[in-house]
Amino acid sequence: MSAPEHLEESAxxxxxEAVSPAPSPERGVDILTFGCxxxxxxxxxxxxxxxxxxxxxxxxTCAVTGEAERxxxxxxxxxxxxxxxxxxxxxxxxxxIDPDRWSALPGVTRVLGNEDKLKAESWTPTALTQxxxxxxxxxxxxxxxxxxxxxxxxxxxxxxxxxGCDHRCTFCIIPFGxxxxxxxxxxxxxxxxxxxVASGYREVxxxxxxxxxxxxxxxxxxxxxxxCRRLLALVPxxxxxxxxxxxxxxxxxxxxxxxxxxxxxxxxxHLSLQAGSDMILKRMKRRHLVEDAxxxxxxxxxxxxxxxxxxDLIAGFPTEDDALxxxxxxxxEQASLPFLHVFPYSARPGTxxxxxxxxxxxxxxxxxxxxxxxxxxxxxxxxxxxxxxxxSVLMETADSGHSEEFAPVRLTKPSEIGGIERVRAVxxxxxxxxAETI
Numbered sequence: 001m002s003a004p005e006h007l008e009e010s011a012x013x014x015x016x017e018a019v020s021p022a023p024s025p026e027r028g029v030d031i032l033t034f035g036c037x038x039x040x041x042x043x044x045x046x047x048x049x050x051x052x053x054x055x056x057x058x059x060x061t062c063a064v065t066g067e068a069e070r071x072x073x074x075x076x077x078x079x080x081x082x083x084x085x086x087x088x089x090x091x092x093x094x095x096x097i098d099p100d101r102w103s104a105l106p107g108v109t110r111v112l113g114n115e116d117k118l119k120a121e122s123w124t125p126t127a128l129t130q131x132x133x134x135x136x137x138x139x140x141x142x143x144x145x146x147x148x149x150x151x152x153x154x155x156x157x158x159x160x161x162x163x164g165c166d167h168r169c170t171f172c173i174i175p176f177g178x179x180x181x182x183x184x185x186x187x188x189x190x191x192x193x194x195x196x197v198a199s200g201y202r203e204v205x206x207x208x209x210x211x212x213x214x215x216x217x218x219x220x221x222x223x224x225x226x227x228c229r230r231l232l233a234l235v236p237x238x239x240x241x242x243x244x245x246x247x248x249x250x251x252x253x254x255x256x257x258x259x260x261x262x263x264x265x266x267x268x269x270h271l272s273l274q275a276g277s278d279m280i281l282k283r284m285k286r287r288h289l290v291e292d293a294x295x296x297x298x299x300x301x302x303x304x305x306x307x308x309x310x311x312d313l314i315a316g317f318p319t320e321d322d323a324l325x326x327x328x329x330x331x332x333e334q335a336s337l338p339f340l341h342v343f344p345y346s347a348r349p350g351t352x353x354x355x356x357x358x359x360x361x362x363x364x365x366x367x368x369x370x371x372x373x374x375x376x377x378x379x380x381x382x383x384x385x386x387x388x389x390x391x392s393v394l395m396e397t398a399d400s401g402h403s404e405e406f407a408p409v410r411l412t413k414p415s416e417i418g419g420i421e422r423v424r425a426v427x428x429x430x431x432x433x434x435a436e437t438i
Contacts, residue, residue, distance in 0.1 A: 027055045027086075032079070034072050035062025037207040037244055039092060041158040042118060046091075049123040055085060056128070060117075061092035061102070063177050065346035069094050073105065080107030087128055091117040093177030099134045114178060115140055137179035140164065155396045155418045156242075157201040159192050160184060161227065162208030166216075169274075170285050170356075171314065173348035174209060181213045186227060190234050202420055203240035203266075203394050211243065212250035225254025232264055239420065240394065240404070242266040245312060248273065248296045249288045260303045268406045269300055270310040270339065276331025277324045280317050283356070290331055297335055306389070308382070308405035310339030315371055316364025317345045318356030325367055332374050338382035339406065340375030344368040383407060383428040391435060393421045408432030 029050045033043040043060050050056060057079045062068040072094060079088060090102040091112040099111040113134035116122050122133060140163070164179040165172075193204050206228070208214065215222040224243075232241060241264055243255075248271050258265040271293065275281050278289045300307050313328070320328075332340070344364035347354040359367075391403040398414040401421075408431055415421050415437065423435035 029053050029056050029058065030079075030086075031058045031060065032072075032075050033060045034068055034075075034092065035060075035064060037158045037205060038160060038163075038209060040154075041160050041207060042114075045118050046123065049118075049120045053123065053125065053128070055083070055087065057083065057086045057088045059088060059090045059092070061090060061094035063093035063097055063173050063348070065343060066348075067346065076102075076105050076108065080105075089128070093174060096134060096137055096177045097173060099132055103132055113137060137164075137177065140179040140182065155201075155394060155401075156203040156205060156240075157196045158205045158207045158244075159189060159196070160208060161189050161206045161224075162211050162214040165210045166213065167210065167287070168285060170283065170352040171274075171317065171345065171348065173351055176350070178209050181210055181216060183214045183216065183218050185218065186222075186230055189227065190231060193231060193235050193238060197235060197237050200418065202238075202418070203242060204238060205242045205244055207244040210247065211245070212247045212252075223252040223254060224250075225252040225256075225258060228258055228265065229254050232258075232262060238264065240264060240266055242268060242406075243270075245270045245272050247271075247287065248293050251296060256299070256303065259300065259307070266404050266406070267304040267306065268308040268310070268404070269296075270341075271296065271312070273311040274314050275317065275320075276313075276328035276335075277320070278327075280320055280324055280328070283319055284314075284317065284353070290327075294331075294335065297337070306386070306405055308339060308403075308407060309335075309337050310341065310406070311335075311337050313340060313342045313371055314345050315342055315368035316359040316361075318347075318353050318358050320359055320367075329370060329374065332371055332378075336378040336381065337375065338379040340372065340378075342368045342371045342375065379432075380428065383425075383433050386425040386433055387428065389425050390438065391423050391425055391433070393423055393435070395419050395421060403433070409435050412436050 031043045031047055033039050039060050046058055059072060059076055061072040076088060087109040088107045089110045089112060090108050095102045095111050096114045102108060103111045110128060111132040111134060112122055114137055115135045116133040121127060161184045164181045165175045166181045196204055212224050214224045214227060228241060273293050274284055274286055276290055281289055297309060300309060386407060391409060393401040393403050393409045395401040395415050395417050398417060399411045401409055403409050410431060411423060422438045424438055425433045425435045427434040
């Protein structure tokens with residue numbers, strides 16, 4: 001799995017380190033979401049199921065890093081202090097992997113597994129009194145369709161097309177929180193997208209744990225690009241289709257053709273790279289080498305010279321000495337990727353990497369900072385390359401949004417939230433591109 005995603009508006013993408021949201025002082029149902037866009041989608045599924053409950057706080061956890069778990073625990077303690085009478089339900093990957101630990105926190109009345117949280121029957125008043133429900137996620141074989149028509153406070157929508165992961169990268173605990181890879185059928189995805197478009201969404205992001213493995217368990221073993229092609233054909237009113245994080249070696253021919261010829265398929269790739277050193281990639285048990293990633297980047301830019309490209313990277317992986325780190329640094333500088341999402345390595349108990357010789361935590365953070373500095377320089381150079389260009393921007397606030405390439409854009413005059421504006425880039429500031437409406 002890539003590191004999600006991952007907050008929606010983070011330029012780096014589709015999986016992100018957790019933030020620590022605060023509970024609302026109001027009664028009713030409050031959802032605190034940590035981690036990836038898949039969690040964002042599933043929180044909206046739970047919101048629909050929990051309608052009508054009173055004084056319930058749902059905490060949807062992430063297990064990608066120790067920091068993500070720490071912030072979720074902090075949020076639970078704060079929620080219990082601020083609303084001591086509320087029932088706190090904890091779910092998500094961290095809760096799936098170690099339910100007893102989360103059940104022991106103050107105020108927690110129920111822990112739900114990742115399959116259980118998506119069932120309507122888990123959210124009845126009676127069910128909330130029945131204790132924990134954590135099914136064996138490794139026995140999961142299907143991805144159920146859930147019709148979501150609204151994403152609170154967001155102007156782009158997410159659609160889950162795939163769940164779980166069959167790979168075993170040495171650093172990653174997520175397969176044990178999500179189970180085996182399983183795909184949503186084309187018909188279910190089309191129905192969901194049609195409903196979202198009918199609700200006013202103009203951009204949809206396809207998301208999952210390992211979305212480029214979509215179709216491997218379906219009849220005929222279709223590929224992700226085929227799903228995208230059929231979706232765009234069957235929902236002609238959809239204006240913008242975007243992918244979340246993809247594995248570089250699994251980008252199929254249909255995806256390349258869509259990038260080349262389909263204007264509704266957004267010119268943005270977020271690559272699950274993790275390192276720029278072949279030795280470290282092998283120790284991570286990744287399926288690509290540096291040359292594979294370089295070829296993908298070169299091909300993408302040859303097709304769409306303005307394409308936005310992001311990447312997930314882990315700094316300070318076990319056994320990474322100075323020379324190996326310099327290899328990653330050199331690759332990042334050469335590739336000049338504007339949208340980096342960088343994690344200091346976080347040991348996950350139970351994974352092979354946690355037993356490897358560790359890099360000191362202070363050094364992991366220092367290396368992450370050096371990579372981020374290169375990413376910030378690449379981002380500024382990329383933003384400058386857009387000056388004078390016409391951009392199409394999905395407005396997320398009255399004066400800001402993201403272009404098709406996922407460049408953050410600030411308008412000099414306010415516009416309609418949720419609209420798509422044609423603008424011209426006129427300058428660059430610390431946050432991205434400054435543009436004027438055409």
